[in-house]
Amino acid sequence: MSMAAKTFGGQRHVNLGFAVLIIALYVFLLVPVVTIVGASLTNGLMIEFPPQGLSLRWYQEFFARQDLVDGLLMSLRIGAITAVVTSAIAMMAALAGQALSGKLSGVFQLGMTLPLLVPELLTAVGLLFFLYKIELGKTVAGLQFGHILMSFPYAYVSISAALRQVPSSLEEASASLGATGWQTFRLVILPLVMPGLAMGAIFAFINSFDLYTISLLLKPLGGNTLPLALFDFLTYEFKPTAAAAATISIILSIAGVGLVQKLVGLQRAF
Amino acid sequence: MSLTRRNFLKTSAGAAALGAIGLPAFAQSDTFIVNMFGGRWENDWRQYVMPKFAEQIGKDFDLDIGLGMAWISNFRAAGPENPPFPAVMLNEKYTAMIRNDDYFEELTPELVPNMANVIDPAVLKGNTAVTGMLAPLVLAYRTDMISEPPKGWADLWDERFRGLLGLYKITNSAATMMALWAGEHFGSGRDDIETAVAKFKELGPFPQIGYSAQLTPLLTQGQIAVAPIDLGEIKAMQEQGVPIDYVVPEEGMMVFDHSFSVFKNSPDKQLGLDYVNFVLSPEIQLWMAENWLIAPTNKTVELPEELQKWPLQPEVVSQAIRFDWDETLSIMPALNDLWERTI
Numbered sequence: 028m029s030m031a032a033k034t035f036g037g038q039r040h041v042n043l044g045f046a047v048l049i050i051a052l053y054v055f056l057l058v059p060v061v062t063i064v065g066a067s068l069t070n071g072l073m074i075e076f077p078p079q080g081l082s083l084r085w086y087q088e089f090f091a092r093q094d095l096v097d098g099l100l101m102s103l104r105i106g107a108i109t110a111v112v113t114s115a116i117a118m119m120a121a122l123a124g125q126a127l128s129g130k131l132s133g134v135f136q137l138g139m140t141l142p143l144l145v146p147e148l149l150t151a152v153g154l155l156f157f158l159y160k161i162e163l164g165k166t167v168a169g170l171q172f173g174h175i176l177m178s179f180p181y182a183y184v185s186i187s188a189a190l191r192q193v194p195s196s197l198e199e200a201s202a203s204l205g206a207t208g209w210q211t212f213r214l215v216i217l218p219l220v221m222p223g224l225a226m227g228a229i230f231a232f233i234n235s236f237d238l239y240t241i242s243l244l245l246k247p248l249g250g251n252t253l254p255l256a257l258f259d260f261l262t263y264e265f266k267p268t269a270a271a272a273a274t275i276s277i278i279l280s281i282a283g284v285g286l287v288q289k290l291v292g293l294q295r296a297f
Numbered sequence: 298m299s300l301t302r303r304n305f306l307k308t309s310a311g312a313a314a315l316g317a318i319g320l321p322a323f324a325q326s327d328t329f330i331v332n333m334f335g336g337r338w339e340n341d342w343r344q345y346v347m348p349k350f351a352e353q354i355g356k357d358f359d360l361d362i363g364l365g366m367a368w369i370s371n372f373r374a375a376g377p378e379n380p381p382f383p384a385v386m387l388n389e390k391y392t393a394m395i396r397n398d399d400y401f402e403e404l405t406p407e408l409v410p411n412m413a414n415v416i417d418p419a420v421l422k423g424n425t426a427v428t429g430m431l432a433p434l435v436l437a438y439r440t441d442m443i444s445e446p447p448k449g450w451a452d453l454w455d456e457r458f459r460g461l462l463g464l465y466k467i468t469n470s471a472a473t474m475m476a477l478w479a480g481e482h483f484g485s486g487r488d489d490i491e492t493a494v495a496k497f498k499e500l501g502p503f504p505q506i507g508y509s510a511q512l513t514p515l516l517t518q519g520q521i522a523v524a525p526i527d528l529g530e531i532k533a534m535q536e537q538g539v540p541i542d543y544v545v546p547e548e549g550m551m552v553f554d555h556s557f558s559v560f561k562n563s564p565d566k567q568l569g570l571d572y573v574n575f576v577l578s579p580e581i582q583l584w585m586a587e588n589w590l591i592a593p594t595n596k597t598v599e600l601p602e603e604l605q606k607w608p609l610q611p612e613v614v615s616q617a618i619r620f621d622w623d624e625t626l627s628i629m630p631a632l633n634d635l636w637e638r639t640i
Contacts, residue, residue, distance in 0.1 A: 072537065094339050155370060159379070244370055248382065255362070259334065
């Protein structure tokens with residue numbers, strides 16, 4: 028057998044191995060999703076896979092449960108505000124970060140991602156005491172504040188990455204043509220970073236929608252987010268209603284990604 | 298309307314503005330708020346119990362849903378001078394954590410008239426709390442899988458149950474109580490955690506579950522055949538046709554004490570006292586017995602015939618094995634650590 032044929036055969040084995048690895052990775056990532064979606068469609072009384080018969084009864088039960096629906100609505104509201112506010116703040120921070128240089132820039136970048144580096148529980152406990160000091164303990168505003176804080180780094184990383192792709196010469200050209208700083212931002216920079224901004228907003232929303240620990244400590248009197256309501260539900264009633272709720276969350280996440288695709292295209296967002 | 302970037306930005310900005318405007322609407326200072334567990338507890342309390350109390354006091358109500366440690370973290374952050382709500386329901390394990398920190402009003406029959414009728418064990422240390430929801434912990438077994446049922450806690454170590462047991466995680470107070478009991482039964486005392494943990498290691502491997510409702514699917518599906526569990530879960534399984542029965546352990550059953558306290562510095566302290574009195578009233582105690590199989594702590598409650606078969610009677614629950622949670626809390630860190638490293 029010639030050397031070329033051996034090499035070609037070796038390459039085929041590598042490709043095959045790589046394909047198996049990729050398939051295994053997809054299976055690893057998707058099996059929990061398929062399992063939970065399947066379990067939500069069971070006609071039986073237990074969370075189980077494969078489902079016993081097919082039924083939408085647990086979705087009906089989900090929407091009949093005021094505590095879970097209230098949790099869903101609160102999560103959607105908190106998530107939406109988090110996405111909008113976080114994107115705006117992260118945009119400003121990214122612009123500030125770009126204006127810095129040298130060591131200061133590195134310190135700034137690190138500072139902006141600190142909420143990711145500090146354990147969520149420690150951030151939550153610190154924030155809890157702080158919020159009571161400023162009389163925002165157990166309020167929606169306090170919870171919102173916590174979610175914005177925890178979601179900020181995701182938006183910041185996405186937006187600053189998009190901003191780095193914008194050539195500085197465009198800003199200079201815009202200024203030389205007489206545009207003000209605001210006009211340059213609105214008409215030149217913003218359209219170019221829009222994919223990163225949209226992706227950052229979606230990341231912030233999804234992160235907010237999933238936050239558990241910080242919500243557990245900061246949640247307002249009389250209010251619950253969906254993850255908390257689900258945990259309470261599973262603590263006391265281990266029924267497939269929880270799988271239905273999880274499936275609804277998955278659908279919302281997919282809808283978020285679909286929104287990015289519709290607005291800016293996923294290829295441009297990454 | 299087509300979805301464009303401009304529309305998206307406009308809509309987002311609108312949502313943010315609406316959200317910001319809506320924030321003050323969440324403040325509910327004129328609402329009476331107390332805490333409760335989630336799931337069916339919340340639904341039932343919200344639907345059947347609280348409306349009666351709201352009518353009694355002429356105020357709207359809301360519930361703060363959660364779990365012990367999160368409530369305790371909030372009370373500590375708020376401090377004794379600034380409690381988030383006037384009265385609180387906690388597992389006795391959590392009440393003990395802040396009992397000595399000057400949070401609670403001393404409860405007396407003068408302040409809470411229905412306390413005059415509660416069983417003695419329901420009045421907890423220093424009169425800081427009174428048990429309003431007492432959930433008996435018994436031994437459940439699958440009648441189709443177990444030919445000779447266990448008689449007591451010690452039977453869990455019988456060879457015939459090997460591989461058929463389900464138990465609680467050590468973070469659940471049921472596991473803590475069982476470990477303390479094992480230390481006393483097999484070792485030198487309740488603080489003999491080495492003996493207790495070694496004895497539970499003998500039972501392994503067994504599934505360790507965080508909460509009672511998570512043991513239920515394992516029993517229902519026959520993955521385990523014997524487990525300590527509270528009565529409400531047994532009744533629910535029987536109603537679903539699961540072949541299951543229970544025994545009150547001969548050494549005595551254990552109980553989950555869900556106790557009620559009043560924050561002494563709450564501006565609504567009197568409403569808090571009224572609420573505890575309401576929970577201890579025969580009407581609510583009976584309602585909990587009928588709907589949740591919670592044992593009434595009010596001695597004047599007359600259990601209907603259909604409930605007589607359950608161990609809910611005051612004289613029965615008064616005999617339950619009790620634990621001093623102040624002492625238990627001092628043992629728990631070492632116990633939990635040893636348990637987690639060993640089992």
